[in-house]
Amino acid sequence: MSFSNLDALYRQVIMDHYKNPRNKGSLSDGNLTVDMNNPTCGDRIHLTMKVEDGKVTDAKFDGEGCSISMASASMMTQTVIGKDVETAFKLSQIFSEMIQGKEYDEEDLDLGDIEALQGVSKFPARIKCATLAWKAMEKGIKEQ
Ligand code: FES
Numbered sequence: 001m002s003f004s005n006l007d008a009l010y011r012q013v014i015m016d017h018y019k020n021p022r023n024k025g026s027l028s029d030g031n032l033t034v035d036m037n038n039p040t041c042g043d044r045i046h047l048t049m050k051v052e053d054g055k056v057t058d059a060k061f062d063g064e065g066c067s068i069s070m071a072s073a074s075m076m077t078q079t080v081i082g083k084d085v086e087t088a089f090k091l092s093q094i095f096s097e098m099i100q101g102k103e104y105d106e107e108d109l110d111l112g113d114i115e116a117l118q119g120v121s122k123f124p125a126r127i128k129c130a131t132l133a134w135k136a137m138e139k140g141i142k143e144q
Pocket of ligand 1: 038042065066126128
């Protein structure tokens with residue numbers, strides 16, 4: 001696939017998550033809640049998660065923000081549900097490296113739709129948009 005076709009595909013994946021967000025809303029039976037905002041633009045995320053026996057069993061997000069931030073939140077919840085906490089942190093680390101344009105080690109982890117955001121590394125101002133939900137996830141689990 002050529003780079004431009006790949007870019008177009010990635011754009012489609014991002015817009016699909018933005019327009020049809022996965023896991024949108026708030027968990028009524030979650031056991032951790034995080035509110036975080038991006039101070040440079042005021043966009044915000046409200047994340048609720050259920051973490052039991054070291055595993056993320058459910059997650060939902062709400063909030064408002066640009067297409068990158070909301071698509072990234074949708075992808076993040078989709079990716080971490082069903083994963084153990086260590087894997088969720090590892091995915092967050094890989095995502096952070098990818099989004100900064102660094103070499104990243106996929107190991108055995110399937111990044112799925114997250115890879116569609118790798119083009120954000122060319123736009124440093126948007127990196128904070130893409131990492132907002134991931135930082136919220138890490139904060140919530142660490143403070144649990
Ligand atoms: Fe605010 Fe992207 S512009 S999160």
